[in-house]
Amino acid sequence: MSKSWVSLWGSEQVCVHDDYQKTADWLLSQTKHRPQVAIICGSGLGMLADALKCQDAFHYTDIPGFPQSTVQGHAGRLVFGELKGKTCVCMQGRFHMYEGHSLCKTTFPVRVFKLLGVETLIVTNAAGSLADGLKPGDIMIIKDHVNFPGLGGFNPLNGPNDDKFGPRFPAMSACYNPGLRCLAMDIAKQQGVAELVQEGVYAAVGGPNFETIAEAKLMHRLGVDAVGMSTAPEVVVAVHCGLRVFGISLITNKVVKSYEDRECVNHEGVLEVSKLRSHTLQQLVSELVSRMDVNNNTAV
Numbered sequence: 001m002s003k004s005w006v007s008l009w010g011s012e013q014v015c016v017h018d019d020y021q022k023t024a025d026w027l028l029s030q031t032k033h034r035p036q037v038a039i040i041c042g043s044g045l046g047m048l049a050d051a052l053k054c055q056d057a058f059h060y061t062d063i064p065g066f067p068q069s070t071v072q073g074h075a076g077r078l079v080f081g082e083l084k085g086k087t088c089v090c091m092q093g094r095f096h097m098y099e100g101h102s103l104c105k106t107t108f109p110v111r112v113f114k115l116l117g118v119e120t121l122i123v124t125n126a127a128g129s130l131a132d133g134l135k136p137g138d139i140m141i142i143k144d145h146v147n148f149p150g151l152g153g154f155n156p157l158n159g160p161n162d163d164k165f166g167p168r169f170p171a172m173s174a175c176y177n178p179g180l181r182c183l184a185m186d187i188a189k190q191q192g193v194a195e196l197v198q199e200g201v202y203a204a205v206g207g208p209n210f211e212t213i214a215e216a217k218l219m220h221r222l223g224v225d226a227v228g229m230s231t232a233p234e235v236v237v238a239v240h241c242g243l244r245v246f247g248i249s250l251i252t253n254k255v256v257k258s259y260e261d262r263e264c265v266n267h268e269g270v271l272e273v274s275k276l277r278s279h280t281l282q283q284l285v286s287e288l289v290s291r292m293d294v295n296n297n298t299a300v
């Protein structure tokens with residue numbers, strides 16, 4: 001049963017081991033698939049699941065304990081299937097804090113994946129670029145992140161630590177697996193899309209408003225390459241429970257950093273660019289899954 005916990009910021013819901021276990025047990029009773037890899041699809045990127053063969057799909061509304069998707073471009077389905085010889089589970093739709101989910105609900109699926117036996121988590125997102133060298137349609141392999149809500153005390157690991165998942169004070173200095181980053185870059189070269197792909201630092205903000213110009217300038221000065229409203233909380237929880245993580249941002253827009261610039265970002269534009277690059281991203285992720293070693297958490 002989830003419990004209420006009083007934090008610096010007021011009362012928060014925390015989920016306990018039993019909550020994750022019940023959802024995992026239900027899923028294991030409904031599908032024969034035993035996933036090794038989990039993929040979280042960002043805004044407009046749900047088609048990554050289309051590549052899975054022999055699918056078993058569940059609407060979030062039917063999964064006990066699962067939060068619900070409320071954002072356009074996030075279908076709200078969990079899809080199990082085979083991708084190039086590996087068993088995968090794919091979230092068509094993620095949860096964001098700005099939807100009103102507590103942080104434990106925002107990251108709930110990650111611990112469920114751990115209990116399903118997943119070893120590797122692939123996170124994808126739509127993001128705005130701050131780096132001058134990243135333009136809409138480019139793909140950024142996430143090298144590291146800045147978790148702004150986390151720095152401010154909104155961390156999914158707040159509250160009593162569950163030692164069954166991981167330690168009280170987990171290191172975050174190697175969140176994004178170097179071997180998988182390197183492999184993804186090689187695959188991009190082999191697929192002839194290297195000019196679209198580079199590594200960079202992702203910053204998570206709370207949203208749901210897009211950045212002011214002063215905020216954009218601040219993040220740019222701090223060395224942030226791309227910004228979005230997700231991913232970092234999921235990655236913190238994944239690293240805490242020992243999952244290997246690979247992350248990718250699809251750059252859907254430029255973040256306006258000048259008062260002279262009249263461009264204005266909107267979610268519809270974000271979804272349009274996601275669709276345009278969905279095939280390229282699907283090819284890259286499929287090949288990465290195909291070539292990754294799944295039985296050794298420390299190797300590629």
Ligand SMILES: O=P(O)(O)O[C@H]1O[C@H](CO)[C@@H](O)[C@H]1O
Binds near residue numbers: 071124126229230270
């Ligand atoms: O991070 P994902 O879920 O890809 O979505 C991104 O796109 C939405 C804004 O258009 C925000 O939710 C932002 O986080």
